[in-house]
Amino acid sequence: MTASEANAPERLEVVPARAGTSGVAGRGGRTGVRESAPYTPWLFLTPYLVLFIGFVIVPVIYGLWISLHDYDYTLPGKPFVGIDNYVNLFTSDSVSAGPFWTSMRATGIFTLFSVPLLLVVPLGVALVMHQRFPGRNIFRAVYFAPYVLGVAVVAVLWRFLLDRNIGVVNHYLGVIGLPDQTPWLTSIPEAWVALVGVTVWWTLGFNAVIYLAGLQDIPGELYEAAKIDGANAWQSFRHVTLPGLRPVLSFVTMITIIASANMFGQSFLMTQGQPGTQTRTVIYQIAETGLRGFNMGDAAAMSYVLTFVLMLLSVGVFRLFQERS
Amino acid sequence: MSTQTIEPGTPRTSTRPDAPRPVRRGRGRLALRYVVLIVLALIFISPLLFMLVTSFKSRIEAAGIPPTWIPKNPTLDAYRTILDSPGTPVLRWFANSMIAATANAALVVATSALAAYPLARMSFRGKRIVFGLIIATLFVPPVILVIPNYLIVGDLKWLDTLVAVIVPSAASAFGVFFLRQFFLSLPRELEEAARLDGANSFQTFFRVILPLSRPALVTLALLAFLTNYNDFLWPVYVLFSPESQTLPAGLSTLQSANSVRYDLLMAGAVIASVPVLIAFVLLQRFIIEGVSRSGLKG
Numbered sequence: 206m207t208a209s210e211a212n213a214p215e216r217l218e219v220v221p222a223r224a225g226t227s228g229v230a231g232r233g234g235r236t237g238v239r240e241s242a243p244y245t246p247w248l249f250l251t252p253y254l255v256l257f258i259g260f261v262i263v264p265v266i267y268g269l270w271i272s273l274h275d276y277d278y279t280l281p282g283k284p285f286v287g288i289d290n291y292v293n294l295f296t297s298d299s300v301s302a303g304p305f306w307t308s309m310r311a312t313g314i315f316t317l318f319s320v321p322l323l324l325v326v327p328l329g330v331a332l333v334m335h336q337r338f339p340g341r342n343i344f345r346a347v348y349f350a351p352y353v354l355g356v357a358v359v360a361v362l363w364r365f366l367l368d369r370n371i372g373v374v375n376h377y378l379g380v381i382g383l384p385d386q387t388p389w390l391t392s393i394p395e396a397w398v399a400l401v402g403v404t405v406w407w408t409l410g411f412n413a414v415i416y417l418a419g420l421q422d423i424p425g426e427l428y429e430a431a432k433i434d435g436a437n438a439w440q441s442f443r444h445v446t447l448p449g450l451r452p453v454l455s456f457v458t459m460i461t462i463i464a465s466a467n468m469f470g471q472s473f474l475m476t477q478g479q480p481g482t483q484t485r486t487v488i489y490q491i492a493e494t495g496l497r498g499f500n501m502g503d504a505a506a507m508s509y510v511l512t513f514v515l516m517l518l519s520v521g522v523f524r525l526f527q528e529r530s
Numbered sequence: 531m532s533t534q535t536i537e538p539g540t541p542r543t544s545t546r547p548d549a550p551r552p553v554r555r556g557r558g559r560l561a562l563r564y565v566v567l568i569v570l571a572l573i574f575i576s577p578l579l580f581m582l583v584t585s586f587k588s589r590i591e592a593a594g595i596p597p598t599w600i601p602k603n604p605t606l607d608a609y610r611t612i613l614d615s616p617g618t619p620v621l622r623w624f625a626n627s628m629i630a631a632t633a634n635a636a637l638v639v640a641t642s643a644l645a646a647y648p649l650a651r652m653s654f655r656g657k658r659i660v661f662g663l664i665i666a667t668l669f670v671p672p673v674i675l676v677i678p679n680y681l682i683v684g685d686l687k688w689l690d691t692l693v694a695v696i697v698p699s700a701a702s703a704f705g706v707f708f709l710r711q712f713f714l715s716l717p718r719e720l721e722e723a724a725r726l727d728g729a730n731s732f733q734t735f736f737r738v739i740l741p742l743s744r745p746a747l748v749t750l751a752l753l754a755f756l757t758n759y760n761d762f763l764w765p766v767y768v769l770f771s772p773e774s775q776t777l778p779a780g781l782s783t784l785q786s787a788n789s790v791r792y793d794l795l796m797a798g799a800v801i802a803s804v805p806v807l808i809a810f811v812l813l814q815r816f817i818i819e820g821v822s823r824s825g826l827k828g
Contacts, residue, residue: 252644278681371595
């Protein structure tokens with residue numbers, strides 16, 4: 206392929222954009238333009254592709270290969286075992302199945318309770334912030350602030366606030382006459398309330414900011430038209446805001462499910478998986494199996510099963526929002 | 531100041547004089563709104579205030595009930611203790627975190643910008659495959675990369691070094707996507723002019739495109755910095771010696787070593803929070819707009 210061939214489509218692409226302005230002159234002047242070589246795009250792409258292939262593409266394939274082996278990092282032999290690691294995950298009396306499904310259940314519970322809250326509460330915040338009033342940006346920044354802190358800070362802080370004996374949460378609950386000895390971090394279901402609540406506090410601002418951008422893209426005329434038609438606040442929310450937000454809503458739903466399904470730090474630092482391993486999430490289990498226990502074959506198989514489940518879930522969410530259109 | 535401050539990205543239609551203006555509805559309602567908002571905002575950030583306050587308390591006061599919101603005898607003991615302890619070299623962690631996050635952000639911005647330019651502006655064989663592959667990995671859960679990357683990083687002798695937290699996560703599919711969208715929004719005329727003046731692709735990129743893209747580059751750099759600075763799982767497992775850890779991994783070490791010394795833990799958490807909170811206060815516009823724009827791709 207010659208240089209001129211390589212550049213031909215690019216030139217054609219340019220013309221419509223310039224039509225009506227200086228299209229003709231632009232074309233005439235082209236003879237003086239230096240053509241770039243066919244390898245030029247690849248020169249630009251090389252640094253990125255080195256990282257991308259080395260640390261994304263190769264690992265995805267390598268991980269699959271690991272999952273087909275009895276891969277113990279600390280042992281010299283890593284025999285090929287076919288799909289045994291996967292079969293074990295679905296065999297109830299195997300060593301890996303019990304912890305894996307307990308952790309899948311933990312992740313499932315967390316996702317089930319955190320996602321609805323993380324979809325609804327930030328929407329409420331965004332609706333309030335969408336109205337114009339002086340100081341709005343300051344409030345927006347306050348609600349977003351916890352998100353810029355890492356999960357380590359958030360979890361270490363809340364383990365203190367939720368301490369059964371000296372934590373301020375129990376103290377103030379006692380002050381207003383509620384039980385003041387709640388074991389927020391060591392008992393079920395209290396631990397789920399704590400983990401979900403802290404996560405909502407931490408990431409609410411992130412979803413709210415995305416909603417806010419979506420709200421700003423809904424044309425004001427639609428609200429005026431709804432008003433003229435006699436719609437009340439609820440009706441205009443139901444028939445203008447929600448449909449207008451649909452693309453943003455489907456995006457937020459998707460990333461929130463993925464984020465919740467990937468929960469790790471809160472459980473690792475706040476509850477340490479307690480009681481027992483009941484709040485140990487699947488990411489926590491995969492990390493412990495692979496990077497502490499060095500059973501990398503099992504851990505890799507777990508990560509592929511999780512990915513498969515997440516893909517099914519994503520397709521489901523996508524379908525749900527498609528059908529509503 | 532006008533109450534009708536318009537932000538970039540706000541549709542013009544809402545600036546029309548007949549657009550709803552709740553502000554005018556009445557002073558009482560406005561005051562009520564502020565009271566509610568201020569109370570809620572205070573409750574919302576009170577955990578962070580309590581973290582700061584506790585870090586200046588003595589060991590006993592930090593564990594005391596009822597909690598005090600103003601330390602009786604403010605002290606820097608907690609900071610002194612964690613800064614002096616050889617098992618928890620907090621200053622070293624701070625330096626490690628800053629170095630890692632800065633280097634990672636620089637690498638993300640440089641490689642993403644270079645890659646996004648041909649994907650936005652040139653046509654070449656394989657472009658669709660490359661772009662499709664990059665976008666597809668936006669949907670790959672990061673956990674799938676953890677085990678293989680641990681082995682790859684091990685083979686490269688990077689375990690327990692900062693390189694392990696700088697390089698592997700620098701292949702940012704989001705960065706390429708984000709900058710490509712931005713480059714597509716730039717007018718082509720300027721590049722055409724540069725080309726007519728005899729500039730080659732690289733000169734056009736460095737002298738025309740990059741200067742025009744400064745806001746997008748700053749936004750991406752900030753988001754990459756924050757992500758790396760706050761990353762937790764990967765550093766916890768790939769950095770083991772105390773002196774090679776980053777702040778989030780170090781906080782985990784600090785918590786295991788002093789699980790009930792909340793004065794020390796809060797001092798550590800404050801040190802980890804200060805850089806990002808300062809960056810947020812100064813540059814929140816870039817951060818918030820970067821996040822809100824990320825939602826519009828859906």
